[in-house]
Amino acid sequence: MINSSFSFERPKLPTANNLEKLSFDEFYELGFDDLGLPDFPPKSLMQIVRLVENRRTDEVHVFEWLDALENSEQWNALDEQEAQQALIAVWTGIGTNQIVSDIALFKVGLALDGRPSSIVHEIVDSMTIARSVPTPHKLTTLRLDWLISLQSKAYAELAQQALEDNSNIGMYLQKLRLPKANNYTEEVYLELTNCINAQNITDFEDGWLFDNFQAISTTLTRIKVCQSIILEFENYKFGDLCSEIVEKHCLPTQPNSYWGRLSHQAREVLKKKYDLTSYYDLQAISSALYSQRAADELGFTEDEVRQISNRSKFWSNYSSKFNRVRVLLPQGSHDFVHKYNGGLPDFVDVLERSSENIEVYIFELDKLMVVELLRGNVAETRIFKPDRRLFENGSLSIDTIRSLPQLEVHDHLELWQYFCERLLRINYQIHPNIGTTRFKGLGREMGTYTQDVGLPLPSSEMMSQRKLSLEAWLQKFWEAEIATGKFGKHQDLTSKGSVYLSQAMLAKHLGQVDQFRTLIRQSAEQGNSEAMYRLGQSMLRNHRSDREAKQEAESWIVKAAENGHKEAENFAYKFRLNVKKNPELPSADEGNHVAVGVNSLSQNSLDKLNKRVSIDSSRVNFLTGRAESGSADAMYELGHYLLTNVGNSLSSRLVAEKWISKAASLGHLDAVVLAKKFRIKF
Template identity: 25%
Template structure:
């Protein structure tokens, strides 16, 4: 056979004589193999020599402690307490014990750690040298009856979401145990137990909500809306804005329960009505108004309180004089009202869902106008940066006066357009025939004035 490849030469196998190996072994020092035992470790602790215990001996001791306890029942607790006392000043041992303790409370039970070591954990945890450590605080949460709620509380105190909490302990505790994944469902139940949450706690809630899956978030928001009082929403517009942006429009709105949707309407309305109320109060305190103007503004403030749940959005337009007097003491969507020669007045535009309501505060006419919510009206009333009294009147719309008895007639006018008051609103009174006649006499004059103002507005807008 003609081979194209040459066979490589192999080195010769060295020849070793048994006698040489024997001689070499005879020159080695004597070595004693140490067999780990729990007793050996406990003896070292009793003698104050725990620092001389090897890592291998510690690992064996932790592993074999359950079996040792069964044979030494009367000493199991005391010896485990001694081990925890050593761990206070031994970082490596701390890590070994805490890791296994987390596994114990994470469904692995006695496979991870002897029961006597779990029961004596407080000896370690109550030490001032380690009680402040995050892993220790987390273990305490894990071993409580409401582990998820306690983990949520801890995350809130640290101002971190679930990912942030686990990132802080990923090299110290096993982050894959089920409780660390499940406690995200306890975020909103814990938050609702806070009597008066501060701004930082609300911010924490929002970063947690942003981290959740769609299913988790919808469940959490439903719980939140049904279990948090309206005054918390009133004090935290940041929370309401997040809910409005994520749940008021789009498919998420329909994933909320009916009670949750109603509560969200109330929250959004409460915030927006609060801006309207603050504006009226500032005008009353800062502007030099005649008595009839002040009384009229107070009546409007009180009237619209009955519709606070319907306020989807609010835009405030101020004449230059009011802006100077009020300054920057009100929040929300506020713009300067363009001067077109009309009587000075503040203007509020309410978004009531299907309708836009425009309220002129003062001046001749001083009416309320109602516009259907369509893209054109929305672009003009909420989109255009420069608006004036005449430009708004050019849009037309249905009108209502603020004359004598207007509070009794406006609710019917609004109801005819599908705008209903809050459920707890007081019903309108039935005026006498004499008062009705007084109103009719004034109404004719007002209608003529409105027609004149609308003619001026149309001429201005041409």
């Protein structure tokens, strides 16, 4: 744009700013009123050089200085010596005339930020030399320090300059009268923690960090700054105000927390500092999967999204019980969560291709292992005894998981939270987090929780609705179960035994214990191997069972093993039950360990042990009394006798392991040796 012989570029407004942010009036008062008028035509660059050399800079009008700063045609026409003279003249004007300094360095700031600026590059390139010359204006010196550091991308130096001025980044830029809305500001914020001593942070530094964080306007930058604070203070205590930032914005227990968007390393630091369990890692993945973006990009149905959300909320009531976590995601879900959360923790793997391609959560809950199949035809929860294959098998698939023997299987139909809480509390003595009075994910009516009663009993209408849904779900469940082949001989779903088994499981899921026991026995009597095994297990676990009942329980497990029921075979092999056919070596590691432990003791060793203990059956009651009174010696002697008496029943073996484990846990050396040989946990 050319007007009255002055050349100016057409002004351009960067999209990152608005008129208010870039208005000169925000930074300074130009004070053009008393400057008079420039010459016409305006002085050339070399004329300005001569005036400066003769100390007549006051004769150069501001508009003429502006032309000298922007007119690249004049600069291109200069030879090397003239260019040096022109630079000296222009920098003299910048150093002595505050208005020229304001305009010139503001334009330099725009240029260094990669935004449209009419300043000639010769001015930008010569800043370092100009800084070596003293200037009467301290503000000009401070601005040059900032711009030179910016030019070399020394963002930590920029943050340090703001700290030394006791200003946050935005305030310091305003003080320097430089552009405030910059593309590089985030880089400076990420260097804040490099300016302080985390090992011994002062109140001044703590307040400065807090002030800067409060001034950040974008969520993404806030998350990055939070992360830098967390990692910087990994081994040190937060300052009071930094602690307030982290606890308010980063802990997973807070609403709208940044937790899910922090790096795995940052979350690990917070877990250690605030004693958080692995549940919260799982929650971050769940939050991504039940987001609207997941529904749009992965094609999840409304019901699937709701199910994932409900399960995450339910398990949040047990967050303090979580230990290890593993997540298996189909490739599409894996890529989505990685993008959504900005990365994935180490415990997330790609799911091995299976008959169903769905998301799987595996986690330790106290002494149990829980597997959540989040979607699919059955979408069940499976509860296992500790089984290292669930965490150590590198190529785990849905089919493999379903083929493993489980303790329980639970649905996610109406009222599932009520029955799942009841199952955990009654069968496994697993209670929600201490202090829980209301279950997350449930409404006011059904969510009230008490330690003794649990959740409120549902109405009969709700139970009837659940029963109808369960019948259809159980049909799908048994089809999936039988397809695994783990029940040995082919099971016909239409046979009377299978019908009774389905009815028994329906009763169990409805909390009808007596009806379950009746139906499971009827199914076993009809030859269903799964029912035989479940009946035997149920009778063994019943503390009211007498010796005769436990012997009957063993016989049911033996029958199931003879029918090829894999878990029954493993159980019979482990506890030396007399199965007519020769059972194959079980695949379960637990069974292998027990077998090795027994076989590694020679007959000579057994004789020596029996001789050393030298007890007979008449002393069992006496030793039991002493063991129950806390005598570690009695615990060991009683356990050793029962364990090494090969003719004893399964119930004796279980009692033996219990007493040896207790004695070993009390530090009894012989018990420790025996427990290790027989792979007994203590």
